Every structure is written in structure tokens, then in C-alpha cells.
Amino acid sequence: MSPPPAMPITETTRLPAPPDSKINRDILRVMEGTSPGYWFLVALAVIGAHVAGGVWAYQVYAGLGIGGYTHPVFWGVYIVTFVFWVGIAHAGTLISAILYLFRAKWRNAINRSAEAMTVFAVLTAAQFLGIHVGRMWKSYFILPYPNQRGLWVNFKSPLMWDTFAISTYGTISIVFFYIGLIPDIAIARDRSTGIRKLIYTALALGWQGTSIQWKSHTRSVLHLSGLATPLVLSVHSVVSWDFAMSIVPGWHATIFAPYFVAGAIFSGFAMVLTVMIPVRRIYKLEAYITDYHFENMARFLLLTSMIVGYSYGTEYFIAWYSGVEPEATAFWYRAFGPYWLSTWIMIVCNCVIPMVFWYPPARTHIPTLFIVSTFINIGMWFERYVIIITSLSREYDPAVWGVYTPTLPELIILAGSFCFFAMFFLLFLKAFPVIAIAEVKELAIHEKAHGGAH
Amino acid sequence: MPSLLGIYDLPGDVAAVSRRLRSRGFKDVEVYAPAAFPELDEAVEDGPSRVRIWTLVGGLTGVVTGFFITIWMSNDWPVMIGGKPFASIPPYVVIGFELAILFGGLATLLGLLAVGKLPYGSFGKNDAAYSARFSAEEFGVVVECQDRDVREVDALMRSHDAKEVTVVEA
DSSP states (O other): OOOOOSOOOSOOOOOOOOOOOHHHHHHHGGGSOOOHHHHHHHHHHHHHHHHHHHHHHHHHHHOGGGSOOBTTBOSOHHHHHHHHHHHHTHHHHIIIIIHHHTTOGGGGGTHHHHHHHHHHHHHHHHHHHHHHHSOGGGGGGGSOOOOTTOOOOOTTSHHHHHHHHHHHHHHHHHHHHHHHHHHHHHHHHHTOOHHHHHHHHHHHTTOOOBHHHHHHHHHHHHHHHHHHHHHHHHHHHHHHHHHHTSOOTTTOOTTHHHHHHHHHHHHHHHHHHHHHHHHHHHTTOTTTSOHHHHHHHHHHHHHHHHHHHHHHHHHHHHHHHTOOHHHHHHHHHHHHSTTHHHHHHHHIIIIIGGGGGGSGGGGTOHHHHHHHHHHHHHHHHHHHHIIIIIHHHSOSOGGGOOOOOOOHHHHHHHHHHHHHHHHHHHHHHHHSOSSOHHHHHHHHHHHHHTTSOO | OOEEEEEESOHHHHHHHHHHHHHTTOOOEEEEOSSOOGGGTTSSSOSOOTHHHHHHHHHHHHHHHHHHHHHHHHHHSOOOOTTOOSOOHHHHHHHHHHHHHHHHHHHHHHHHHHHTTOSOSSTTOOOTTOOGGGGTTOEEEEEEOOGGGHHHHHHHHHHTTOSEEEEEOO
16 A cells, blocks of 8 residues: 555544443453452362362273162263253353344343353263263264274164254354354454453454454354254254153153253253352443343243243143053152152242242342242252153063162262353353443444434 | 545444445445444445355255265165165154254354455454454444545545544555
């Protein structure tokens, strides 16, 4: 380019550099500095994950016998926890994709953190497949790859469908998360120095918010939402078919797919609330994540709680009404057998406690929201426990009935999974903007253009 | 040729000024925005984004791949069950569906990179006109013009409520 001409413009009014956007400062502040409390939590999470890793290493050495597996129950806490974390993973895509397609603007305060939770929850869930199979170094057997034995995998098995569903879900969640992050990484790039600037510059891919970039970005997000919406519904449907395709009483039910999807959304939203309530308070994000957002989440919890409750009712009703004795016996056993406590924890946590949200002030009362969402997390773990363990422990033949009790190593690995998830989430808080800044700005500028009121 | 940069607060003004500039025959118009606004979609380029073609081709490739690998593998390692055909379509729908989503999603990412021309520019170096104010809350319109057009462009940008107009030093 030739050197610029000697200022031919008559009245160049160079204003002083404008102040940075308040939205940028408020949200990027979360990433700055770390308090001793933060490091304490990170240390706790890292140590917890490593303790679980150590127990797992011992399990590899000693064998799966250190778990509570007992004939006929060979799907234990690991599979329960796998299903639990896959369920948690559903809120992110639901908020990002489905609410995006419905143009529910309130989603943009929570979509980023929910997407991050999706990625980390899928990652956590994926660990359990390896932990559960024992010889995890042979896990790659499930992939269809050309081999000397001339064998191919059995695509008629729901476990194969699950492999494809979960790996697709993990990949698409990461793509979705990253595409949404690109403009926000550029914001952080423009406001950071040193090594951080270098990393953000690489990750931002030279994003400058030009018209072409935004246009293709909006299109990509729209298309990914269109793809992710059926995906999120399919993933937990496929997980439910791992069970429903069998003939085990308590599993063999056509209601399983919608029942699991509703449960997944229920537990995912509960986890988003459980995590975001402390984050909002600690990082003073009340201006962005408002009570209105929490109230909407509470309404979602109420709705999905009732769907889940209806599904429980349907299961019991059909077990009785079908007249199929093994089915009726299985459900009687669930409620009044040795696993009665798990069943009643599940019913109370998932169907009774959330009913408090019928009372409007409860939907914006933060301690209530936190406590109820925590109970839902507990209840949803127990739901999977009840479905998997009680059904397996009594199938058709009384000669092979047995009672499974989780052992300490299994429970340590379960607790470690929460540390593993928390570790990633804590690191995420300091690495990337916790709220989708560009989307919040879109609303703010839109309001400015239309004179405040929408 | 000099480039002029106008700074704006509202997307509507940016859309109007870039439309005016393009109708006056200025080819090299660029817009910087802090967020996505539908009114800016056609500021620089007309028509919908071509990312949609990428998604479509990716999704269709996924479906075809899903059914191809399942049917081919069943026949490559045949297991006779009750005299039925080796391949059975209903369970393979799941694989076809998942691969449609997987390939479609990955193709969308590639489409974003290809159509949005990402990664853009050379590493760590932005356009001369770009500054951190466009990742704050301001909009910019940059146009390259002849020396003799500078006054006209300056006046045009100001007539659409430009907060400031400057010459970009390359």
C-alpha cells in the first residue's frame, strides 16, 4: 500500500480511545487472578481425581473382583455413573441448540458454561467405559477397523450404536463449544498479554468480526444446532436402548427412550444450576445471570420432573396392567425389595421435592434452588442405579438371583468422577469466558438501537 | 490508495453506509462488528452463506458412509441367522443417522473455515484498520478509495452518524 496522503480530510475528529466495553470487563474479570480458595478447590479436585486414578490402577492390577460384581449383576456402579454423566451432558446441547432454534434469548447467559459442562461430562462418562470393561487397553476392539482376524463389529448390537452415538456426541459438543468460543477468544486475545495472548491468538484463528466471518459463523451455529437437536435426543435414546433392547424385566420397555431423554435433560439442568449458583455468587455475575434465568431453569426442572414422574408411573402401571408376571414382580421388588431405599430416594428427589417450584417465590430463592438441584442430582444417580441394578439382580430364573452392593473402590471412583469433572470446570473458568460475551453484546446493542425496551 | 475507517455505534447505520458505498461502486468495503447482526449479513456480500452446502454434503456423505460400512461389513463377515439376509436395515439406521450428524457437523466446521476464510491473515497480525474497539462495542466500516474520493466518502460516512472518520495508515 502506498504511504497515506497528508490528511486530506477537512475535519478529522480523532476522539480519545473509547473506554472498553463494560460487558467485556465484567466477564473477562472471571478469568483474571486466582484466590487461595480457587487453588484449594483445584487442589481438592486434582487430588480427588488422582486418588480415584490410583484406585483404578489397583483395579487394573487386582481385577474387577474388587468391585461388588456378583452373579448375576455385572453392570454396577460404573455403568450407573456412565449413564449419569451422559445425562448431565445433555443440558449443554439442549440449551445451546434447542433453545437457539426456539430463539429463547435467555439461554445466552448460561449456554457457554452448559456447553463446557457437556464437553467435560462426556469426557467423564467416557472414562467409565474403560473403567467398566476392566482391560481397558482392549477397548479399541469396539471400533470397526480392518484386522488380521477378518472380523467386523456387530452393528446390530445397541452397544455399537452407543459407541457411535457417544463419540459423535463428544465430537459435535467440542465443535459446537469451540465455534461458539472463537469470537470470545478474539475478545480475550485483544485484551491479554504474554503467553495468554499467544495462545488466544492461535485459538482465535485471526477472528476480527468481519461481515463474512460473522455471516458464516451464524450459519454454522444454526446448522450445528439443527444437527445437534436430533443428536441430543438420539444419544440418550441410544443409551436407553442398551437396556431396552434386552429382555430383562424392568428394562424391556418402549417408553425407555423418551423417559431417558427427559431424565437426562432434568439432571443436566439440575447440574447447571448446582454449578452456576456458586459461580454467579463468587464472580458477581448477577447482572448477566439474573433471577429470571434461574426462574426459567426452575420451570424446566418442574416440567421435566413431571415427565420423569409420569414415566415412573407408567412403568409401574404397565407392569401391573400388562399382566406379565416377571414385569410385575420386578417392579414390586424395586419398591419393596432390598433396594427399596434407592427407589424411594429416587422418587422423593425426582418427583416430590421439585414440586416446590409450583410455588413461584421458590423459583427465585437461591438457597432453595441450590438445595433442590442438588437433591435432583442425587435422585437422578439413584434412578440409574435402580433401573440397572434392581433389574439385573432378579431376572427370570430364581436360581440365579443375587444382590449387588457397591464396594469402597467403586464408590471412590464414583466420587473421583465428580473431582475429575470439577477439575476441568475450574480450569475452564480461568481459561475461557464463562458467558458468551458476543451474544450478550448482541442483545445489549440491539436494545441500544431500539431505545431500551425490546 | 488510502483507506477510510468510519466508527459507528449501531448496526443499522453500518448496514446503510456499506450499502451506499457499494452502490457508489466502491468494491473494497469491509465491516467489523462486535457481534452477529442479521442486518449486516448482506453488508459486504449478497445471498446466504455457502456454509449450508458444506453441511448438506457432509450430512449426505455421513448417511451413505453409515449404511455402506454396516451393510458391507455384514456381508464381508457373514453370520447366517435363521436364513435371513446378512444385513438388516433397521439397526443400521442408527449408525447412518449418527454418522450423518458427525460428518455434517465436521463439514460445517470445515465450511466455517473455508467460507469464513479462517484462519485469517498472518499469525498475530490483524488488519491495519482493525483495533480492539471492534471487540468492545463499536462497529467499523473500512473502504479503499481513490485520493479524489476521500472527501465524498468522508461526507457519506458522517451523514450516517459516524462517530469518527480516519485515514487508515497501512
